[in-house]
Amino acid sequence: xxxxxxxxxxxxxxxxxxxxxxxxxxxxxxxxxxxxxxxxxxxxxxxxxxxxxxxxxxxxxxxxxxxxxxxxxxxxxxxxxxxxxxxxxxxxxxxxxxxxxxxxxxxxxxxxxxxxxxxxxxxxxxxxxxxxxxxxxxxxxxxxxxxxxxxxxxxxxxxxxxxxxxxxxxxxxxxxxxxxxxxxxxxxxxxxxxxxxxxxxxxxxxxxxxxxxxxxxxxxxxxxxxxxxxxxxxxxxxxxxxxxxxxxxxxxxx
Amino acid sequence: xxxxxxxxxxxxxxxxxxxxxxxxxxxxxxxxxxxxxxxxxxxxxxxxxxxxxxxxxxxxxxxxxxxxxxxxxxxxxxxxxxxxxxxxxxxxxxxxxxxxxxxxxxxxxxxxxxxxxxxxxxxxxxxxxxxxxxxxxxxxxxxxxxxxxxxxxxxxxxxxxxxxxxxxxxxxxxxxxxxxxxxxxxxxxxxxxxxxxxxxxxxxxxxxxxxxxxxxxxxxxxxxxxxxxxxxxxxxxxxxxxxxxxxxxxxxxxxxxxxxxxxx
Numbered sequence: 423x424x425x426x427x428x429x430x431x432x433x434x435x436x437x438x439x440x441x442x443x444x445x446x447x448x449x450x451x452x453x454x455x456x457x458x459x460x461x462x463x464x465x466x467x468x469x470x471x472x473x474x475x476x477x478x479x480x481x482x483x484x485x486x487x488x489x490x491x492x493x494x495x496x497x498x499x500x501x502x503x504x505x506x507x508x509x510x511x512x513x514x515x516x517x518x519x520x521x522x523x524x525x526x527x528x529x530x531x532x533x534x535x536x537x538x539x540x541x542x543x544x545x546x547x548x549x550x551x552x553x554x555x556x557x558x559x560x561x562x563x564x565x566x567x568x569x570x571x572x573x574x575x576x577x578x579x580x581x582x583x584x585x586x587x588x589x590x591x592x593x594x595x596x597x598x599x600x601x602x603x604x605x606x607x608x609x610x611x612x613x614x615x616x617x618x619x620x621x622x623x624x625x626x627x628x629x630x631x632x633x634x635x636x637x638x639x640x641x642x643x644x645x646x647x648x649x650x651x652x653x654x655x656x657x658x659x660x661x662x663x664x665x666x667x668x669x670x671x672x673x674x675x676x
Numbered sequence: 677x678x679x680x681x682x683x684x685x686x687x688x689x690x691x692x693x694x695x696x697x698x699x700x701x702x703x704x705x706x707x708x709x710x711x712x713x714x715x716x717x718x719x720x721x722x723x724x725x726x727x728x729x730x731x732x733x734x735x736x737x738x739x740x741x742x743x744x745x746x747x748x749x750x751x752x753x754x755x756x757x758x759x760x761x762x763x764x765x766x767x768x769x770x771x772x773x774x775x776x777x778x779x780x781x782x783x784x785x786x787x788x789x790x791x792x793x794x795x796x797x798x799x800x801x802x803x804x805x806x807x808x809x810x811x812x813x814x815x816x817x818x819x820x821x822x823x824x825x826x827x828x829x830x831x832x833x834x835x836x837x838x839x840x841x842x843x844x845x846x847x848x849x850x851x852x853x854x855x856x857x858x859x860x861x862x863x864x865x866x867x868x869x870x871x872x873x874x875x876x877x878x879x880x881x882x883x884x885x886x887x888x889x890x891x892x893x894x895x896x897x898x899x900x901x902x903x904x905x906x907x908x909x910x911x912x913x914x915x916x917x918x919x920x921x922x923x924x925x926x927x928x929x930x931x932x933x934x935x936x937x938x939x940x
Contacts, residue, residue: 427779434780456803513689521693524919525912526878528794528893531885532900532908537715616794616882620897627794631886634798642798650791657790 458639466640467647476629483625484652486542487614490549491607497550498557498606499599505558506565507591519558527552527613535621545617545625552613553606560605564598565591597668604660611653626652717906725906726913729895741895746914749880749891752808753922756815757876764820764872765865768827772861773853785824793818793879801887810887811880818879819872826868830861863930863937870926877919892918 439460450457458466470476505512527548534544568591576590618627626649633641704718713721729742737744770777771785793814800810834857842852884893892915899907930937 431780431783435784510688513685514692517689518692518696521916524923525916526881526919528878528881528885529896529912529915532896533905533912536900536903536905536908612792612794612878615792616797616885619794619797619882620885630795630798634802637802639799639802642802646791646795646799649795653790653792 456639458643462640463643463647466638467644470641470644470648479624479626479629480648480652483614483618483627484656486545486625487549487607487610487656489542490546490551490614491553491603491610493546493550494553494557494606494610495603498554498602499561502558502561502599502602503565503591503595505562506567506595507569507587512562519555523555527609528616531617531620534617540621540623544621545614548613548617549610553610556605556609557599557602560598560602561595564595564602567598568594597664597670600660600664600668604657604664607656607660608653611649611656615649714903714905717909721906722909725904726910729907729910742910742914745890745892745895745911746918748808748888749884749893750918752811752884752891753815753876753880755808756812756880757819757873759812759816760819760823760872760876761869763816764823764868765827768824768865769831769853769857769861771824772828772831773857782828785821789821789825793875794882797883797887800883806887806889808888811883811891814879814883814887815876819876822871822875823865823868826864826871827861830864830868831857833864834860863934866926866930866934870923870930873922873926874919877915877922881915 442457443460446457447459501511501515505515530548530551531544534547538544538547569586572590572594573586576586581589614625615627615630618625619631622628626645630642630645630649633639633645700716701719704713704716707713707716717725726742730740732740734741734744767777767781767785771782772778796814796817797810800813804810804813838856838860839852842856847855880891881893884891885897888894892911896908896911896915899905899911
């Protein structure tokens with residue numbers, strides 16, 4: 423059963439592509455400008471991969487995401503763990519976090535442009551903002567859960583507060599932190615594309631909007647696929663880190 | 677986040693929000709140059725913009741503009757979101773329940789998933805033009821995946837024991853689906869619907885920034901062009917408040933439909 427799956431799936435994809443290429447044009451007569459045919463997309467893809475501008479856009483977008491993500495991780499993990507272990511810290515920040523959290527990062531795009539102008543700074547700010555909340559909330563939940571479940575056991579075995587923190591709370595919170603990072607990076611990647619569509623003159627989000635205004639639908643679709651692939655790449659990198667750093671966790675949460 | 681513990685008095689919790697408000701008021705008193713006002717509008721200016729947007733009747737719409745934009749956003753959100761539920765729940769049940777759908781449909785769904793809703797905006801614009809259809813499509817797409825993923829998980833998570841018991845007592849396929857699997861999967865489906873609504877909100881703002889001539893996303897984007905930061909802030913507040921309210925609504929729905937389920 424199982425070995426037959428992928429050949430059949432491949433066949434299904436080929437059939438769908440063939441229908442798209444040879445049947446859809448007879449039904450949808452608005453022309454390939456709107457429904458790019460697989461062959462057009464393939465052509466668009468090749469010309470895109472050959473252009474230096476495309477690669478510059480990829481580097482720009484990924485760089486911005488990683489920069490914003492790094493800022494969000496640095497602040498989010500420290501603050502989240504502090505929230506998880508210290509009720510006073512939690513009480514100090516929870517209202518503020520709860521007030522800011524419901525606002526999607528996209529809603530900050532216009533004000534970020536007013537504050538920081540069009541370009542790198544506002545992009546990094548927006549990514550950091552989008553990635554921050556999943557990271558801080560997961561880190562807090564991880565530290566809180568660990569401190570509650572294993573803290574007393576460590577206490578009865580005579581561990582001091584520093585030892586408890588370093589050997590129990592931190593490793594216990596690690597899988598949660600990494601989970602939050604994965605979610606945060608995913609949100610960040612979504613935010614950067616959106617931010618570059620409105621508030622940048624470079625990056626993949628800008629490139630895809632530009633392709634659209636030149637009515638190059640084949641490039642638009644190729645860019646979408648690239649955006650998807652980079653998203654997968656970023657996520658699977660963190661997944662690998664997660665498996666390395668917390669191998670015992672993967673079997674519990676997907 | 678979690679509830680405050682004994683150490684946390686209400687006063688302590690209010691320190692930071694109040695400090696931020698005081699900082700805002702103080703800075704806006706000190707920085708009075710026009711350029712500074714553009715970056716950090718004084719509270720009374722935001723209040724003025726809020727009154728203007730929410731109370732003054734717009735000559736064209738016959739209604740306050742904020743209400744018009746909010747109504748347009750909510751309408752698009754509702755259409756896209758309901759369409760997502762209508763497609764994702766049956767599809768998720770099929771994928772979770774029938775092996776054929778799992779083998780031949782699920783991998784296609786999973787292959788589309790990494791392409792985020794915002795990446796579809798340019799293509800949707802080319803297909804549907806600037807307007808409501810583009811936004812509804814983006815909301816639909818964004819809300820679809822969390823709902824379908826959770827529906828699949830919910831159906832698969834249904835205890836085999838229940839299903840076998842039902843089979844043993846002579847239940848037909850359809851009855852099993854309706855009486856055993858759906859109720860068992862419902863809490864998970866509702867969680868997916870709640871996540872989907874959140875993603876829908878993100879998507880609608882992103883789509884309205886570029887793809888419409890109305891809605892709250894359009895409002896803040898347009899206000900930005902006019903360097904009208906007060907209106908940007910008012911629009912952001914409206915987005916935040918509606919986001920909270922819609923999430924509360926989903927939570928209420930959860931307590932009504934699955935009262936036995938513990939919730940976060």
